[in-house]
Amino acid sequence: MIDEKKIQKAMKNLDLTREEAIEMLQEDEEIDKHDANPHPLTAEQEKVAKKMRSATRGPTVYNLTKRERKPNELKREIMNAIEAFVSTAEWSAELESWKLSNPERTVDFVIDGRSFTLMLTEHRKPKEE
Secondary structure, three states: OOOHHHHHHHHHHHOOOHHHHHHHHHHHHHHHOOOOOOOOOOHHHHHHHHHHHOOOOOOOOOOOOOOOOOOOHHHHHHHHHHHHHHHHOHHHHHEEEEEEEEOOOEEEEEEOOEEEEEEOOOOOOOOOO
16 A cells, blocks of 8 residues: 555656556566566667676785875974983983984983883864863
């Protein structure tokens, strides 16, 4: 049984007469129930449809190139300021080594035989309090 709302919607959206809308909805129900197709394809059309359904895809090509990141100048300036501060600190004489592992993120250093890593993190969104 076809719902009156569906008939009215089909008439309005597809600009059909009542009879055309009922016929269309009945055919849709038959197709949904997997009954015989009211518009069967010819043998040649079926062959073309089968070919289109089983179309092969070409090989997937992945772009594995590493994205070049633009330098974060502010973080580099901060790391340079930290290096300048450490070199002028009173305990700088005890500084055995200083290495910028990543000029925008980490610095490794050794003071009095003890190893340290200082890491700088930039937060993308401000924290709400």
